[in-house]
Amino acid sequence: MDLLSLSIGFLSGALTGAAGNYLADKFTDARREKKEAKASEKLWKDIELRFPEIIEEMRSDISSPQGKGVRAFFIKESNTVIAFTSEPCFEYHTDKHPELRAAVLYLAQHGFVQDITPGNTPMYRINERLVDFLRNT
Structure with a gap:
């Protein structure tokens, strides 16, 4: 060779x-x-x-002209007031959606939202993947 x-x-x-x-x-x-x-x-x-009602409300909030840049939300009752916000936020009410806490925990479990609670009122950051899903359908 x-x-x-x-x-x-x-x-x-x-x-x-x-x-x-x-x-x-x-x-x-x-x-x-x-x-x-x-x-x-x-x-x-x-x-x-x-969670069809919650997703529909989130979809309409994200799609609105005022909500295009908002990426955070609070969970609270309708009759309570939030004294501070460092950024624009959505509010979702537990008395309007009884299954809201379960929905948010499920979304957090799968990485669609992240808990960023600064005080007593639960606050969550919205992942861009959730925004994409809400806007595409």
Whole structure:
């Protein structure tokens, strides 16, 4: 065996292996992204079915001209007042939506909102993924 044919065989084998590995990773990533998108869509449909009134109110708030840049909300009763706010916030009322606390906990569990309560009144930050879901449907 001469050195030239040995080198050519080695290089072609290395290139074939690298190309095969690259293509396998590429197609696996694409399949994984599709699977994650499908699971995320299924989760969102489940949330909409569980809490339709709350999701509809959030959707109308986010879609309003005043609510386009708002990314926080308080949970409180209708007859209470919030004395301070450092940023514009939505308010959702537990006496209007009895299942509100359960809905927010479910949204927090799946990463759609984050608890940022500064005092006694629960306050949450809205994740951009939730904003996208609310605006797209």
